[in-house]
Amino acid sequence: MQEGWARQQAARFLKAKTIDPRLRLVKRLEEFTGLYPWQWTPAEGEAFIAHLRSGTQPIQMSTARTYEVTIALFLEYLLDRRYGWADTCLERFGEAPQEVFHEGNSVLHTVEYEADPRRRPLDYDEVQALFDAADARPAKVRGQGRKGALTALRDAAVLKTIYAFGTRRTESSRVDLVDLRRNRRAPKFGAYGSMMVRFGKSSKGSPPKRRTVLTVPEMDWVVDVLDEWITEIRPHFSPGRHPALWITERVGRLSPRSVNEAFVAARQDAGLDEDLDLHCLRHSYITHLTEFGYPARFVQEQVGHSHAATTAIYMGVSNEYRNQLLEASLKGRLGDDWSVTV
Template sequence: MLRGWATQQRSRFLAEATVTQRLRLTRRLAEFSGLYPWQWTPAEGEAFIAHLRGGDRPLALSTARAYEVDLRMFCEYLLDARYGWASLCVDRFGMAPQQVFHQDNSVIHVEDYEGDPSRRPLTYDELQALFDAADGRAEQIRARGVKGALSALRDAAMLKLTYAFGLRRREVAMLDLVDVRSNPKAPQFGRCGMVMVRYGKASRGGPPRRRTVLLVPEMDWMVPVVKHWLHEVRPALGPGKHPALWVTERRGRVSTRLVNEAFVAAKKAAGLDPALDPHCLRHSYVTHLVEFDYPVKFVQDQVGHKFASTTAIYTGVSNEYRNQLLQRALQDRLGRMWEA
């Protein structure tokens, strides 16, 4: 059954990691219940989810829904007459598989966003503190005369570029030198005019989505950062002909884990909320573009969101910005009366 389901998913070009995770989850339910899939009832599924909700690390709402959807799809595969598993189970075991999760015992989707509330945009002061801390780590390492100053400089530049172009962790890790390009419409930015993202988040069963992210004037401070990295720091790491934009001291491409570690180190040094993760930089980028008065469609294209509603989820404008909008609206409506 599992081999057949895995083959069905691979024929849809789903990522191998997705297939593996679903098979592992199905085995977990079998081990928890002590039963074979044709013996499962909704009670087994409900007990499994209830068990995962307990303990020191209870299951998040969004994760519980994902588990229920995956197990529901496995049961749908078994019940599909085109594969013959139901009739085979009746012939051999005298019972047929049944759907474990249905409308009445599944998590209801009532909100557009159910993610971790700690994934919030950073304030401008928090961003400055983060980047200052990242720069300071390089200076501290250099002062101690130990190895790692070049890597710290790389991490600082990498975090700044992640924010300045609103990238995901994998997107920034997979950048090559050729992906950082000039924008003919903005020659003042030099080679830092735009970034070609070739490993964007893929739709289910599809290839990575590509997009071009333009550098906006408010982020022009990124130009000297990129120049310093390309002309001074990166060559000192001796990458040779390696195509990656971000390389390690061992002359390899950085990993998404390294991006995480760079953020965590800077976050701790800056004394920021421990719950924050690198995705906060992307949330910050979206929010700040909105506060800079860029159209929502432009922001949506910059970050590669398929739907504007997704971009809205990322947005958390400040009270100051909302007050400015209020003042502008009052001034437009009341004119001189408001100014007086």
């Protein structure tokens, strides 16, 4: 059954990183219940979710829905008469698969955003503290007599570039030198006027989405960061002809996991909230572009979202920015003497 379901998903061009976790989840439910799929009932599914919600690390609501949808997809495959599993089970075991999760026992999708509310954009002071901590790590490593000062310099450049272009960690890992390009409309940025993201997040078996992220004037400091990395620091890694922008000491491509570890190390040194993660830099980028006054459509294109609603979810503009908008609106309606009028 699992092999057939895996083939069905592969035929839709879903990636192994999507298929494999789904198969592992089905296996977890099988081990939890001690039953075969044609023996599962709603009671088993409810007990499984209740078990995952207990303990020291209970799953989030969004995770619970993902699990319920995944199990429902597996059972949908088993119940599809074109594959014959239901008839086979009835013939051999006198039982057939049934739906485990239904409207009465599954998480309802009532809001767009269900992720951990502790994940938020960093404010400007927090971004600066993060970068200051990352910049201080090379000297800290050298002072401790350890190796790794060179990689610490790289990690600081990686984190700054991720924030300056609003990229995801996998996108950042897959960027090559040739993806940094000039922007004829912004010649002052030189060779770093834009970044081509060729391995953007895909969905439902589609190929990676491509987009070009333009360097914005408020982030022009990244030009010096990238130039220093490419011309002064990267050559010390002896990269040869390796195409990757970010490389390891063993001359391999920097992995998304290593990018994440770089953020965690800087966050801890900066004393920031431990609930903040690398993706919060992307939230910060979207929020700060909005506060800089860029149109919503431009921000959406920069980060590669298909829908404006998705971009809006990432925003967490400050009260100061909202008050500025309020003041501008009141001036437009009531004139310069609006404060006296109010």
